[in-house]
Amino acid sequence: MAPKRYPTLSGALVALLGVTGIYARPSRCKSRAVGDPQILAADEVEEEYDYIIVGGGTAGLTVADRLTESGEHTVLVIEWGAYDNGTSVNTIAGGAGAFANQSHLFSFTSAPQTGLNNRTTAVIGGLMLGGSSGVNGLQVHRGHKDDYNRWNAYFGESNDSDWSWDGLLPYFKKAWHFHAPNEDTAEALDIKYDKSYWGEAGDVHASFPTFNWPGLRVEMEAFGEIEGVEFPPDSGAGSPGVYWYPTSADPTTMARSFSRTGHYDGISRDNYKVLTGHRVLNVVFDEDDAASGVRYVAKGAKGDADARSVSARKEVILAAGTIHTPQILQGSGIGAEELLKSAGIEVRVDLPGVGWNFQDHPLGGGASFDLADFPVSPQPGDLQSNASFREEAQAEFSESRSGPLTIASGNAACFLPLPVIAPSTFEDIASRYEAQDPASHLPPNSPPTIVAGYSAQQKAMAAAMRSHGSAYYNLFLRGGGSEGAIVFLHPASRGTVYVNPADPYFSEPVVDYRAMSNPVDVDIEVEFVKFTRRYFTETSMSEYGALESRPGEGVQSDEEIRDYVRANVSPSTFHPVGTSAMLPRELGGVVDQELRVYGVKRLSVVDASVMPDLPGAYTQQTAFAIAEKAADLIKARA
Numbered sequence: 084m085a086p087k088r089y090p091t092l093s094g095a096l097v098a099l100l101g102v103t104g105i106y107a108r109p110s111r112c113k114s115r116a117v118g119d120p121q122i123l124a125a126d127e128v129e130e131e132y133d134y135i136i137v138g139g140g141t142a143g144l145t146v147a148d149r150l151t152e153s154g155e156h157t158v159l160v161i162e163w164g165a166y167d168n169g170t171s172v173n174t175i176a177g178g179a180g181a182f183a184n185q186s187h188l189f190s191f192t193s194a195p196q197t198g199l200n201n202r203t204t205a206v207i208g209g210l211m212l213g214g215s216s217g218v219n220g221l222q223v224h225r226g227h228k229d230d231y232n233r234w235n236a237y238f239g240e241s242n243d244s245d246w247s248w249d250g251l252l253p254y255f256k257k258a259w260h261f262h263a264p265n266e267d268t269a270e271a272l273d274i275k276y277d278k279s280y281w282g283e284a285g286d287v288h289a290s291f292p293t294f295n296w297p298g299l300r301v302e303m304e305a306f307g308e309i310e311g312v313e314f315p316p317d318s319g320a321g322s323p324g325v326y327w328y329p330t331s332a333d334p335t336t337m338a339r340s341f342s343r344t345g346h347y348d349g350i351s352r353d354n355y356k357v358l359t360g361h362r363v364l365n366v367v368f369d370e371d372d373a374a375s376g377v378r379y380v381a382k383g384a385k386g387d388a389d390a391r392s393v394s395a396r397k398e399v400i401l402a403a404g405t406i407h408t409p410q411i412l413q414g415s416g417i418g419a420e421e422l423l424k425s426a427g428i429e430v431r432v433d434l435p436g437v438g439w440n441f442q443d444h445p446l447g448g449g450a451s452f453d454l455a456d457f458p459v460s461p462q463p464g465d466l467q468s469n470a471s472f473r474e475e476a477q478a479e480f481s482e483s484r485s486g487p488l489t490i491a492s493g494n495a496a497c498f499l500p501l502p503v504i505a506p507s508t509f510e511d512i513a514s515r516y517e518a519q520d521p522a523s524h525l526p527p528n529s530p531p532t533i534v535a536g537y538s539a540q541q542k543a544m545a546a547a548m549r550s551h552g553s554a555y556y557n558l559f560l561r562g563g564g565s566e567g568a569i570v571f572l573h574p575a576s577r578g579t580v581y582v583n584p585a586d587p588y589f590s591e592p593v594v595d596y597r598a599m600s601n602p603v604d605v606d607i608e609v610e611f612v613k614f615t616r617r618y619f620t621e622t623s624m625s626e627y628g629a630l631e632s633r634p635g636e637g638v639q640s641d642e643e644i645r646d647y648v649r650a651n652v653s654p655s656t657f658h659p660v661g662t663s664a665m666l667p668r669e670l671g672g673v674v675d676q677e678l679r680v681y682g683v684k685r686l687s688v689v690d691a692s693v694m695p696d697l698p699g700a701y702t703q704q705t706a707f708a709i710a711e712k713a714a715d716l717i718k719a720r721a
């Protein structure tokens with residue numbers, strides 16, 4: 084298929100995309116932290132609430148909103164971070180404003196990664212009211228049918244609560260208010276969407292920029308020259324392929340839309356209270372092993388001399404995220420017996436799955452290309468290199484909330500299955516993975532439930548490797564300049580998040596991604612490099628002066644590529660999941676299908692840590708859908 088050619092657009096931007104107006108700086112949005120009746124001072128916290136939610140992040144605020152809607156139940160959310168409605172949170176352009184502001188993050192160093200030449204990485208997540216949905220890159224995509232059907236299948240015939248694609252689809256629809264792209268941009272760039280996969284009643288907005296880079300269309304169409312690549316009708320259709328997806332932005336203000344704006348701001352309910360700037364140390368139990376409350380300290384406290392307690396009549400709900408929920412569980416005596424004893428924590432439930440099964444999407448380590456002769460303009464780089472283009476963009480955004488500054492981190496990518504990436508080797512890779520002794524790449528002396536759980540995942544993921552319904556490779560497209568941001572969607576390696584035995588409550592946990600600890604992951608990364616080379620040199624992309632910037636001509640043999648991967652891949656795209664996995668207890672699970680923690684009563688987990696394995700997508704949309712479903716499950720047993 085010959086590629087379509089596009090005229091140079093600089094200056095003709097208005098004609099093609101219908102962009103009009105003059106540009107200026109984003110204005111500050113309203114702030115509500117001071118005097119907000121829902122945010123309590125520490126001494127205003129009452130003795131007891133129906134529900135205590137630990138963590139006011141993506142899942143925590145979603146569940147809090149839903150549990151208080153009817154007015155029947157009281158909820159206290161305890162959030163470690165602060166309320167911040169500043170420009171860095173609200174500005175969407177580039178997608179990294181809030182991420183760049185350290186005051187919204189926790190950030191510490193991982194354990195050295197043996198599979199990555201002992202390199203370490205920064206462990207990062209949102210620490211603010213809104214959590215990681217307040218700092219993320221605003222990309223909104225969900226996983227594929229295979230992903231959620233696999234989650235449900237881990238429970239075999241037992242189907243207490245349907246976590247399959249069909250079971251979750253209503254919650255994807257409930258979580259988001261979808262706004263279609265404007266017609267001119269959709270037509271100019273051939274943006275396909277199908278509203279039947281979305282709802283319009285959600286409180287968090289999924290919208291499109293008013294403008295997008297014309298090079299994206301060229302890059303997307305070139306994928307059509309590769310055998311097996313599909314173009315699903317919508318990013319939410321549940322099928323891998325090449326597609327456009329929305330941004331988590333309010334289309335009126337073009338500011339970030341996230342759990343705080345959707346599930347907290349503007350809501351005034353006497354039964355919905357929030358305590359910010361406080362950190363929960365552990366769950367408190369009654370003599371019947373039922374969670375009865377939590378113990379917490381002010382942010383920054385180094386000891387528990389001033390710790391306070393608050394009681395929960397109905398349930399304690401953990402929503403502290405994949406890194407901190409296991410720390411709280413372990414600090415409450417729920418975890419691997421050996422670990423807890425080494426940290427001097429009294430064992431309440433020997434549950435080895437807590438903190439185990441840690442996964443994130445490895446990033447980079449693939450091939451990158453510069454397009455020296457891409458005849459399409461404007462390109463993203465113009466925002467940096469062309470002062471008048473940037474000033475016009477700024478003026479247009481200020482005047483009419485439109486133009487290039489309505490683009491966050493991007494709206495187009497491919498999500499491709501392994502048989503498409505590696506048609507001649509995927510079967511061999513899947514067979515070798517399937518034949519592994521399940522314990523062979525786990526930490527030494529892993530308990531039997533952990534080995535059994537990995538064995539079940541191994542079978543499921545070997546099937547995923549052979550499936551056209553599971554995406555392994557994600558190349559995030561920018562629309563020109565250079566390309567090569569590759570995300571590995573289903574790594575086989577599993578890591579750990581365990582309390583620091585020397586200081587389990589006040590030091591950050593020990594986070595070991597164990598990235599590339601299973602060598603099959605390196606073999607798949609090798610295929611990613613080869614596929615990326617094919618895309619840039621064997622499709623019409625080759626006409627645009629594609630020059631390989633990394634790993635470069637000197638890296639050709641599989642062994643050389645393996646070395647390159649181990650030296651360059653990052654273990655994280657900031658999509659951590661799996662440390663409180665929703666799996667049967669005998670498979671290393673931490674919560675059941677109703678999200679209740681095994682071995683105790685009245686304690687549940689609702690955040691991204693319950694995902695048993697990664698979806699073939701970034702994680703925020705799935706985290707919101709899980710929280711919506713969790714709220715229904717909790718209300719049903721109230």
Ligand SMILES: Cc1cc2nc3c(=O)[nH]c(=O)nc-3n(C[C@H](O)[C@H](O)[C@H](O)COP(=O)(O)OP(=O)(O)OC[C@H]3O[C@@H](n4cnc5c(N)ncnc54)[C@H](O)[C@@H]3O)c2cc1C
Binds near residue numbers: 162211700
């Ligand atoms: C930099 C970055 C970029 C990302 N980009 C994207 C993207 O573009 N698209 C996408 O789909 N996904 C993205 N993600 C991932 C996505 O945002 C997360 O998967 C999702 O928001 C996780 O939701 P959660 O509820 O599990 O945790 P969070 O939203 O992180 O909530 C956890 C909350 O608990 C609080 N907390 C932690 N410990 C305690 C404690 N002991 N006591 C009280 N409070 C506590 C934290 O401060 C936080 O507010 C990104 C994430 C990051 C960090």
